[in-house]
Amino acid sequence: MPTYSYACKECGNSFDAVQSFSDEPLTVCPECGGPLRKLFNSVGVVFKGSGFYRTDSRSSKADTTAKSDSTPAPKSETAAKVEKATSS
Numbered sequence: 001m002p003t004y005s006y007a008c009k010e011c012g013n014s015f016d017a018v019q020s021f022s023d024e025p026l027t028v029c030p031e032c033g034g035p036l037r038k039l040f041n042s043v044g045v046v047f048k049g050s051g052f053y054r055t056d057s058r059s060s061k062a063d064t065t066a067k068s069d070s071t072p073a074p075k076s077e078t079a080a081k082v083e084k085a086t087s088s
């Protein structure tokens with residue numbers, strides 16, 4: 001489901017709405033009933049796109065971080081299991 005960002009022209013209320021492609025776009029501010037401006041989603045897409053490339057270039061670092069981050073969890077899980085097994 002795509003997320004659309006809206007901003008109210010009247011009160012400046014901005015929010016994200018998860019809508020399907022077939023849903024009617026929101027036009028009325030839920031806060032004040034003023035006209036809504038649809039913040040174009042492509043801003044987020046562009047951000048994500050450039051982010052992909054940046055993340056890609058330092059993916060090795062991210063991988064290392066993720067690995068070193070996730071490694072202790074299974075270890076402690078195993079330790080907990082061993083503890084349980086030992087105590088029971």
Ligand SMILES: [Zn+2]
Nearest residue numbers: 008011029032
């Ligand atoms: Zn409003």
